[in-house]
Amino acid sequence: MNVFKKIYARIYQFCFKLAIPFLPYKSPKIINLNELNEILKKEKINNLFIITDETISKLIDNILNQININYVIYDKVLPNPTIKNIEEARENYLDKNCDGILAIGGGSVIDSAKILGARIVKPHKSIKKMEGLLHILKKLPPLIAIPTTAGTGSEVTLAAVITDEKTNHKFPINDFCLIPKYTMFLPELTINLPKFLTATTGMDALTHAIEAYIGNSTTKKTKNMAIQATKLIVNNIKICYNEPTNIKARENMLYASHYAGIAFTISYVGYIHAIAHSLGGKYKIPHGLANAVILPIILEIYGKKIYKKLAILAREAGIAQKNTTDEIASKIFIDWIYKTNEVFNIPKYIKEIKNADIIEMANYANHEANPLYPVPKLYDKNELVKIYYIIRGQNE
Ligand SMILES: [Zn+2]
Structure with missing residues (x-):
């Protein structure tokens, strides 16, 4: 993305961030x-x-x-x-x-x-x-x-x-x-939710938590919510998948989804969601499934820009040791997502993507995400096009 667009996007996002404390946001009471x-x-x-x-x-x-x-x-x-x-x-x-x-x-x-x-x-x-x-x-x-x-x-x-x-x-x-x-x-x-849906909806919640956390518009509260959600998901999603009637794990996932919901409502999502929405619109790919596939790919593309934040989530969730470096901890987390997707039979790529549709979808994702989403790294339409090829599992 060119430098002027970047400056514009960052100022735009900063104004929205300043507004956060004044928004009439009130979470529901849990009864x-x-x-x-x-x-x-x-x-x-x-x-x-x-x-x-x-x-x-x-x-x-x-x-x-x-x-x-x-x-x-x-x-x-x-x-x-x-x-x-x-x-x-x-x-x-x-x-x-x-x-x-x-x-x-x-x-x-x-x-x-x-x-x-x-x-x-x-x-x-x-x-x-x-x-x-x-x-x-x-x-x-x-x-x-x-x-x-x-x-x-x-x-x-x-x-x-x-x-x-x-x-x-x-x-x-x-x-x-x-x-x-x-x-x-x-x-x-x-407990009657089909296994695959349990998996993909849970990965949607994880995407909410991670996108909110690695974005630039977090608050103390949303950081905390995203961390809590990530911890609960990492520790319960596979249990729900393997033992669907495990009530405690199911309850933990409901709380996780709720906390992740609070985090992204205030601190937004990012490119993963923007791209998932475009794939949902074009090919009816279910939202959670699209997010599950795109999540580790985009996290890898962000690279060192998000090492520090992703490492915090990895350590908090207990998948990386406290003394690992940010880079290693963040790579451990991405690897955990790939492996968990494998356990759930979630494909590594989205093969339905057709070359002829990529520009249109990149346009859509660009409009949805830029300049609103406070993403860790900004990508313009052309850069997004390249990302669609990667998500499809092939180079341009
Ligand atoms: Zn979502």
Whole structure:
């Protein structure tokens, strides 16, 4: 990247960093199932709207038995939720006079709950008009989120993604008011998740923690969150994969995903995510899988620029000895990621990448990441093009 663009990007990122302490960011309160009725009462909820999907709705009897107020269940959320989906949920919500939302599911369900909440408080604003940043700016009905995958951290982020089924356009809605007010971790809901998804969603959480940590916009809090998340993931992800019913390991992964979510919501992600999004858009490569493959490759490309930070994570997670040099510790961590991917049968490269698509995807990643993401090293479009070839497993 040329020097003027670099200076511009760094100043831009620095201004965003200065703004961090003034942002109205509030993490959800972590509650347990025994407190649920108390919270419903405190929030003056009389008719609870439970939003979930068909697979999860079969597993929630334990939660339903606890609830001592009226509730309705909407379990039609799709893996890629659509505007029609949310509008249908909204009709149900209004029809039953609901006044609070309980979301139980993965990222799609929690995202849908956020957008539903936004539509309830903004009856005259279409979902399409909410695209982008800060178009809601209004307190949502009380929202309690129970994540059933450990990866996206959606229960703690200010983002929601939705697809316009008419145009196939997938777009993000970002607003501080979308952050759920409460969250709850019920690891027993995650034990049926297929092994490969357990692995890739967990690697997504690891990518959140690492990208936030090696970026330039960390705070004391986000550094700490990223370290905690990395420690938990390194020590639990393989256990979840090999012993899916290990509740303690499952619970640790839910916390890890949550902490990583806090870290990246405040301190951003980087090129790994920007590239993964482009591959998701072009070839529908699942987000966690794309991140898992790209993560060690980009960390290697960053090279010595990130040795120090990566070494801290490696030592904190216990995969490098305290007395190893930064370079060695950081290489041990990258190697750990490659080997863990191998255990999970995650490929080393993304072979689906076609030469003809690379420039378009590099453009997309460049627009997403530059100048916003406070990445450790800046790359322009041409440099990103080269990186796509490496991710594909071949030189240009
Ligand atoms: Zn992610």
